[in-house]
Every structure is written in C-alpha cells, then in structure tokens.
Amino acid sequence: MSALSKPVEEHVPDVSHALEYLSASRLSCWQQCRRKHYFRYIARIPSGSTSALHLGKVVHAVLQRFNHWRWSKEKHQFEELRLVLDEAWDRELQEKPVDWKDDKTALDTREKAWALIDAYVSSGLINEDDSIAGIEVRLDAELEGLPPLMGILDLVHGDRRIVDYKTAAKSPSGGCAELVHSTQLGVYAILYRHCTGEKECGLELHHLVKTKVPKVHVTRMEPVSDEDITNTIELMHRHVEAVKSGDYTCSPSFMCAGCEYLAECKAWRGAAA
Ligand code: SF4
The missing domain is CATH 3.90.320.10 (Lambda Exonuclease; Chain A)
Known part of the structure; x- marks a missing residue:
C-alpha cells in the first residue's frame, strides 16, 4: 500500500459496511474525494449537521408533505406548511444538532427555509393536476x-x-x-x-x-x-475496486473549507505532504 493510500489506523480498515450497498450519495462522495468517502463510510466517523444540510433536510421534509397532500387531493392551507416546517426543524435538530454561530443565524436559516418553500410553491411551476x-x-x-x-x-x-x-x-x-x-x-x-x-x-x-x-x-x-x-x-465497478484496494487519495479543493472531516484530514499521517 502506498503512502498516499495508507490510512491513519495501523490495522487494515473494514470495508464491509461501505460495500454493504451502493447509492448515489456514496458514489458521489467517492467521486468528490476518496478520503472523505473513507472518513464517512469506512472509518464511519460521526459528523454533526451543518446549517446548509439542516436546511436541505427540512425543505425536503416540507415538500414531501406537500406532495402527499397533492397526491391524496387532501385540502390544505398554505400556512399549514409552516407547521410542517417547524416540526421538521425540531425533529431534525434532535437527530443531528447544528452548531449554530448564534441564535440569530438559526432564526435566519429557519426563515430562509420558509422563504424557499414559499418561492417554490408560488412559482407556478407545479401543476396541481400532474399525477x-x-x-x-x-x-x-x-x-x-x-x-x-x-x-x-x-x-x-x-x-x-x-x-x-x-x-x-x-x-x-x-x-x-x-x-x-x-x-x-x-x-x-x-x-x-x-x-x-x-x-x-x-x-x-x-x-x-x-x-x-x-x-x-x-x-x-x-x-x-x-x-x-x-x-x-462501470463507475460502480471502479468504486468497488478502489474501496477494496484501499485507495484513499485526497482531492483538495475549495470544497475542503466546508468538509466535515477537515480536522481529520489535516491530521492524516499517511498522505503525501
Ligand atoms: S478536507 Fe478536502 S481533501 Fe480532506 S477529506 Fe475533506 S474534501 Fe477531502
């Protein structure tokens, strides 16, 4: 194993969880940075949520409910979506806390999530009759x-x-x-x-x-x-081969600033300087 691919640990990493199944997010993470994939899916280092991830999950949860209403032709008031958003906000925070900069940032992010829902629902892009x-x-x-x-x-x-x-x-x-x-x-x-x-x-x-x-x-x-x-x-096959062979090559980019494993990556001892 080359210095480039050697993980922090002395032992050979267990890749069985990483290869239990494949998904778009696993493949995309690996394409983005093999070392990030290692931290997330092989070393399975837990990470907290970020403001952006939290907002994304909450917006998805609200749109999911909105679509269920459309599907079942259930009558709903637009304002009810705000309650769905507030519930999803608290539920997601309990599952994965966010280290907010301050209370105002949390409040602003919540309002931003609502503004996005408002913009989407009132955009005229949704045909209520679509099956x-x-x-x-x-x-x-x-x-x-x-x-x-x-x-x-x-x-x-x-x-x-x-x-x-x-x-x-x-x-x-x-x-x-x-x-x-x-x-x-x-x-x-x-x-x-x-x-x-x-x-x-x-x-x-x-x-x-x-x-x-x-x-x-x-x-x-x-x-x-x-x-x-x-x-x-073909990409899936290459991914499986790379994971099995212990290829944890890093891909430094401007994205590193938002990487939840920045500290672990800086402390990596096997990588080329
Ligand atoms: S900090 Fe950058 S190079 Fe390191 S694991 Fe994250 S994305 Fe990869």
Missing part, C-alpha cells in the same frame, strides 16, 4: 458483480418523470447541472428501469436557490442515454 406515482420512493436493484444498489427518489410522476429537489447557494450554471449530477441521474434511471421494467420519460432537477430573494430553477432532461447507463455501471 403522482410515488413520493420518497425507495428502489433497490441487484446488478451482476456489484453490491446491491439502493436509492430514494424524491418524486415520481405518473408519466414516468423523476424529480429530485436540491437546495443550493446559487443557480446551476448553464448546462452544468446534468453533468454535475450525472452519477445520481444514472443511478436513479438504473433503479427505475430495474424496478418498473420501463424507461423513465425524463428527469428534472428542481433547484431551490438560497439567494437573498429565493429563486427556483428547473432543469429538464431527456431519459438517461444507454451510454451513460453503461458508464454509471
């Missing part, structure tokens, strides 16, 4: 020579459109969203086709953008191409 086939749908697939693949899709429309929600600091730059999220899109398409026997009719990324005045940006995409499906499966 819904599933919300937070868990799908599993067994692919030859790979650990089981698992994913949870935010929303699937009756016309086989897959929707994923994102909260982001800025709008996706022109034409990049599809590439940036290609692993996730490929995984979702594989899961959908495996579980339904049908091809998705398209995929959508709904970005809720945390600008001063919140914005909503929808990226609509064609079904994932056969070539991209093949590439995603």
Whole structure:
C-alpha cells in the first residue's frame, strides 16, 4: 500500500459496511474525494449537521408533505406548511444538532427555509393536476458483480418523470447541472428501469436557490442515454475496486473549507505532504 493510500489506523480498515450497498450519495462522495468517502463510510466517523444540510433536510421534509397532500387531493392551507416546517426543524435538530454561530443565524436559516418553500410553491411551476406515482420512493436493484444498489427518489410522476429537489447557494450554471449530477441521474434511471421494467420519460432537477430573494430553477432532461447507463455501471465497478484496494487519495479543493472531516484530514499521517 502506498503512502498516499495508507490510512491513519495501523490495522487494515473494514470495508464491509461501505460495500454493504451502493447509492448515489456514496458514489458521489467517492467521486468528490476518496478520503472523505473513507472518513464517512469506512472509518464511519460521526459528523454533526451543518446549517446548509439542516436546511436541505427540512425543505425536503416540507415538500414531501406537500406532495402527499397533492397526491391524496387532501385540502390544505398554505400556512399549514409552516407547521410542517417547524416540526421538521425540531425533529431534525434532535437527530443531528447544528452548531449554530448564534441564535440569530438559526432564526435566519429557519426563515430562509420558509422563504424557499414559499418561492417554490408560488412559482407556478407545479401543476396541481400532474399525477403522482410515488413520493420518497425507495428502489433497490441487484446488478451482476456489484453490491446491491439502493436509492430514494424524491418524486415520481405518473408519466414516468423523476424529480429530485436540491437546495443550493446559487443557480446551476448553464448546462452544468446534468453533468454535475450525472452519477445520481444514472443511478436513479438504473433503479427505475430495474424496478418498473420501463424507461423513465425524463428527469428534472428542481433547484431551490438560497439567494437573498429565493429563486427556483428547473432543469429538464431527456431519459438517461444507454451510454451513460453503461458508464454509471462501470463507475460502480471502479468504486468497488478502489474501496477494496484501499485507495484513499485526497482531492483538495475549495470544497475542503466546508468538509466535515477537515480536522481529520489535516491530521492524516499517511498522505503525501
Ligand atoms: S478536507 Fe478536502 S481533501 Fe480532506 S477529506 Fe475533506 S474534501 Fe477531502
């Protein structure tokens, strides 16, 4: 094992948990930085939540309830979503506390989450008559020579459109969203086709953008191409091989400032200086 790949511990790390199953988030984390993947999924170092992650989870929970109301044609008042948000806020905090800078930051973040929901629901982008086939749908697939693949899709429309929600600091730059999220899109398409026997009719990324005045940006995409499906499966094989071989190469970038394992990474003794 090279100095570059040697982990902090003396013993050979147990990779069984990391390979118990594959998911879009595991693959994307590994693509982002192999060492971060090591800390999160192999060493399994617990990390607290961040303001951005917390906001994202709360917004997802509110949209989930909103979609359930749409699905069941249940009558609801927009203001009721605020109660859903407040409940989700407290529940998520109990599960994963956030180290807020101060009380004002926590309050501002909560209001920002509400402003995003308001912007999304009143954006006119949602067709209340769209049929819904599933919300937070868990799908599993067994692919030859790979650990089981698992994913949870935010929303699937009756016309086989897959929707994923994102909260982001800025709008996706022109034409990049599809590439940036290609692993996730490929995984979702594989899961959908495996579980339904049908091809998705398209995929959508709904970005809720945390600008001063919140914005909503929808990226609509064609079904994932056969070539991209093949590439995603190839990526999974490379991922499994790299995890098994103990490749924990780091990928320093501006993203390190927000990495929850920055301290552990700085203390890493096996890496090249
Ligand atoms: S600090 Fe940067 S290089 Fe280190 S694990 Fe995190 S993302 Fe990777």
